[in-house]
Amino acid sequence: MKKALILGNEAVARGLWEAGVNVVSSYPGTPSTEITEFVSKYDDIYSEWAPNEKVAFEVAFGAATGGARSFCAMKHVGLNVAADPLYTASYIGVNGGMVCAVADDPGMHSSQNEQDSRHHAIASKTPMLEPSDSAECCAFAKIAFDLSERFNTPFLLRLSTRVSHARSLVELCDRKEIGVKEYKKDVMKNVMMPAMARGAHVRVEERLLALTDFADGEAVLAGINTVEYNEKKIGIIAAGTSFVYAREALGTKASYLKLGMVNPLPVKLIKDFAKEVDEVIVVEELDDIIETHCIKLGIKVKGKELFSRLGEFSQATVKAALTNEKADFVSFDEDIPARPPVLCAGCPHRGLYYALKGMGLYVSGDIGCYTLGAQAPLSMMDSCVCMGASVSGLHGFNVARGSEQAKKSVAVIGDSTFIHSGITGLIDIAYNKGFSTVIVLDNSITGMTGHQNNPANGLTIKGDPTVSVNLEALARAVGFNNVRVVDPFDIEVTKATVKEELAKEEPSLIISRRPCALLKTVRHSAPVVVDEEKCIGCKACLNVGCPALSQTKRESGKYLAVIDKTQCVGCGVCASACKFDAIGKGE
Amino acid sequence: MSVKNILIVGVGGQGTLLASKLMGKCFVEEGYDVKVSEVHGMSQRGGSVVTYVRYGEKVYSPVIEKGEADIIISFEQLESARWLPYLKKGGVLISSTQRIDPMPVIMGKAAYPENILAKIREKDVKLVELDALDLALSAGTAKCANIVLLGAAVRFLGIDKDMWIDIIRSTVPPKTVETNLKAFELGYMA
Ligand SMILES: Cc1ncc(C[n+]2csc(CCOP(=O)(O)OP(=O)(O)O)c2C)c(N)n1
Numbered sequence: 001m002k003k004a005l006i007l008g009n010e011a012v013a014r015g016l017w018e019a020g021v022n023v024v025s026s027y028p029g030t031p032s033t034e035i036t037e038f039v040s041k042y043d044d045i046y047s048e049w050a051p052n053e054k055v056a057f058e059v060a061f062g063a064a065t066g067g068a069r070s071f072c073a074m075k076h077v078g079l080n081v082a083a084d085p086l087y088t089a090s091y092i093g094v095n096g097g098m099v100c101a102v103a104d105d106p107g108m109h110s111s112q113n114e115q116d117s118r119h120h121a122i123a124s125k126t127p128m129l130e131p132s133d134s135a136e137c138c139a140f141a142k143i144a145f146d147l148s149e150r151f152n153t154p155f156l157l158r159l160s161t162r163v164s165h166a167r168s169l170v171e172l173c174d175r176k177e178i179g180v181k182e183y184k185k186d187v188m189k190n191v192m193m194p195a196m197a198r199g200a201h202v203r204v205e206e207r208l209l210a211l212t213d214f215a216d217g218e219a220v221l222a223g224i225n226t227v228e229y230n231e232k233k234i235g236i237i238a239a240g241t242s243f244v245y246a247r248e249a250l251g252t253k254a255s256y257l258k259l260g261m262v263n264p265l266p267v268k269l270i271k272d273f274a275k276e277v278d279e280v281i282v283v284e285e286l287d288d289i290i291e292t293h294c295i296k297l298g299i300k301v302k303g304k305e306l307f308s309r310l311g312e313f314s315q316a317t318v319k320a321a322l323t324n325e326k327a328d329f330v331s332f333d334e335d336i337p338a339r340p341p342v343l344c345a346g347c348p349h350r351g352l353y354y355a356l357k358g359m360g361l362y363v364s365g366d367i368g369c370y371t372l373g374a375q376a377p378l379s380m381m382d383s384c385v386c387m388g389a390s391v392s393g394l395h396g397f398n399v400a401r402g403s404e405q406a407k408k409s410v411a412v413i414g415d416s417t418f419i420h421s422g423i424t425g426l427i428d429i430a431y432n433k434g435f436s437t438v439i440v441l442d443n444s445i446t447g448m449t450g451h452q453n454n455p456a457n458g459l460t461i462k463g464d465p466t467v468s469v470n471l472e473a474l475a476r477a478v479g480f481n482n483v484r485v486v487d488p489f490d491i492e493v494t495k496a497t498v499k500e501e502l503a504k505e506e507p508s509l510i511i512s513r514r515p516c517a518l519l520k521t522v523r524h525s526a527p528v529v530v531d532e533e534k535c536i537g538c539k540a541c542l543n544v545g546c547p548a549l550s551q552t553k554r555e556s557g558k559y560l561a562v563i564d565k566t567q568c569v570g571c572g573v574c575a576s577a578c579k580f581d582a583i584g585k586g587e
Numbered sequence: 588m589s590v591k592n593i594l595i596v597g598v599g600g601q602g603t604l605l606a607s608k609l610m611g612k613c614f615v616e617e618g619y620d621v622k623v624s625e626v627h628g629m630s631q632r633g634g635s636v637v638t639y640v641r642y643g644e645k646v647y648s649p650v651i652e653k654g655e656a657d658i659i660i661s662f663e664q665l666e667s668a669r670w671l672p673y674l675k676k677g678g679v680l681i682s683s684t685q686r687i688d689p690m691p692v693i694m695g696k697a698a699y700p701e702n703i704l705a706k707i708r709e710k711d712v713k714l715v716e717l718d719a720l721d722l723a724l725s726a727g728t729a730k731c732a733n734i735v736l737l738g739a740a741v742r743f744l745g746i747d748k749d750m751w752i753d754i755i756r757s758t759v760p761p762k763t764v765e766t767n768l769k770a771f772e773l774g775y776m777a
Contacts, residue, residue, distance in 0.1 A: 005621055165627055167622065
């Protein structure tokens with residue numbers, strides 16, 4: 001049997017392939033993105049990027065209704081967007097199996113919140129599996145399809161950053177071709193109106209009981225829920241990452257009930273385990289879901305009195321709570337400056353922000369690479385909530401504060417984010433006679449999540465040419481009469497255009513268009529050069545916040561601008577910031 | 588064998604992921620259980636990045652905590668200082684002398700500490716310093732600084748040098764094999 005060292009996300013993709021999955025539709029989101037990128041390399045699976053998670057879920061669910069094994073992946077907040085179809089898909093059940101992977105991000109490495117997606121599983125009454133390493137990612141993905149078909153329900157697969165983005169060993173197996181099942185019209189099953197849904201809800205409650213029985217019995221035989229008895233003073237109940245941290249920290253000094261199925265939780269299994277050990281401790285990142293379940297069962301446990309609801313755990317977290325072991329290490333004795341992520345050298349977003357700077361604007365922000373412009377020195381964002389909220393939020397802000405405010409406010413939103421959920425906000429503005437100015441930062445790619453194609457860039461997930469959304473025509477079609485396109489590296493024109501559009505008592509869409517500097521198709525200019533005769537060291541150029549630009553002390557003793565040639569791509573935004581003409585084109 | 592821990596740290600975009608990929612492959616070939624934990628997403632945009640490589644008979648956690656690393660491979664001086672507490676007392680720090688100013692320093696809001704490596708040298712650690720960028724350039728391209736650093740680390744890993752050469756050969760794009768092997772050798776000798 002061939003073994004491979006692969007990412008949890010690649011292992012999920014492998015599991016899908018081995019399970020004979022036919023259809024995959026996803027929207028990117030860290031840490032879930034690579035699952036679908038890996039899937040797209042398999043020619044025997046249809047894969048696509050959808051405009052958002054709701055669409056992705058519905059495509060997968062439609063495919064399952066049509067008899068195919070189907071899948072969708074998203075990050076934790078993506079499941080909020082897909083929650084609507086999820087809750088009713090749970091009532092309907094499946095024909096071909098369906099699995100939805102949802103990747104949480106404890107510690108918020110790349111997210112705007114650290115919600116615990118297990119709440120969605122409980123609320124939608126959908127079963128959820130949670131792997132703890134790549135081998136389980138592959139195995140659980142496969143098992144989930146069998147169980148989905150057997151229990152007639154979509155399954156959720158919960159991942160987290162340290163499972164998705166960690167490599168560990170996986171045994172590779174062959175693909176099992178399943179094919180597409182027969183579709184039979186069944187209104188009572190597939191059409192959710194009150195009369196049918198009442199019956200469906202009864203079935204859902206029965207299904208949960210059957211799944212609880214499964215969790216207590218067969219899940220143990222199948223290696224989904226496992227018990228390991230060692231010393232019995234402490235009995236740990238944990239799942240996923242929390243299990244591996246606890247197992248690492250305590251070794252055989254504790255016994256373990258490892259839960260691979262986190263919804264519904266077992267009952268008898270937990271009661272039996274609790275009887276065997278002196279003290280039960282629940283280790284779980286984020287919320288107290290297993291702990292609350294134990295308390296409901298009348299079992300005395302310790303959980304959140306020892307462990308935080310905040311952030312990511314590690315073996316050190318468990319050691320600190322349960323042992324006297326202290327880490328021994330040396331450290332550097334001075335303050336170490338932080339190194340926050342920044343817009344790349346040559347990023348088109350920088351030009352747009354620099355053009356807006358100094359105009360005294362309220363900037364309704366959104367999510368993507370361009371959110372990095374919220375930080376100093378650009379400091380060009382007033383709000384950031386969730387994908388799409390920049391457009392609708394700006395409308396609300398302007399309605400509340402009146403037309404004078406609307407002349408000093410803009411929304412900034414990336415191309416992928418605009419397609420995801422900015423469009424509906426745009427319709428709201430036009431329909432309700434608002435006059436907000438919206439700027440789409442069109443860099444021809446979904447940047448933040450690592451370069452996925454999207455409906456606005458004319459390429460499919462496999463890189464094949466396809467139609468692309470014409471943003472100008474779209475805005476006109478929904479009722480925006482003022483649509484302008486600017487090059488964000490042309491600071492003066494961009495500034496003037498924004499001023500003109502803000503002055504109008506009508507809604508405007510400005511498209512700030514230039515491809516991401518990291519795209520392979522983009523040609524770069526030579527690094528810019530500093531004329532040391534002209535540079536007076538005023539630091540104005542540092543305000544563009546470019547990582548390729550800093551100041552160093554010269555022989556003369558003066559601090560002057562210096563360009564890092566390994567990073568600079570010659571975009572020239574810093575030159576626009578120099579009043580002394582000291583930064584020029586390189587050769 | 589107890590689990591060995593290697594931390595690879597640097598600045599997003601510096602190519603830390605290739606070094607961990609090669610290591611992971613090599614330890615698997617040697618028959619170990621391996622876990623490699625990477626950072627994708629936001630911090631790849633010029634932020635402080637860390638990759639954890641762990642190998643041994645059985646590895647549970649994918650992460651390395653303070654005082655647990657046997658070796659730290661650092662692509663940048665300030666990152667050496669930042670991650671130093673993760674090193675075991677007496678552990679090995681392989682640090683490039685490269686300096687990349689973070690935004691707070693560029694803006695004059697914070698100071699880049701002076702003589703970082705000289706100060707670290709006084710601590711209870713074994714420091715190997717090298718100008719990985721310069722060595723990479725002499726091998727042919729700045730892009731293989733990661734392989735230079737890998738070369739420097741290999742001396743402390745107790746695995747046959749030829750094994751590493753085979754792994755590099757079979758992993759990097761064919762056109763870049765010669766450059767990468769030159770970089771590896773330069774790091775190994777440093
Ligand atoms: C509901 C939801 N889905 C996915 C994400 C992950 N995510 C953050 S930004 C982003 C897209 C960014 O692309 P774009 O709007 O084109 O801006 P860019 O990063 O290219 O500047 C995605 C998918 C999220 N934060 N929320």
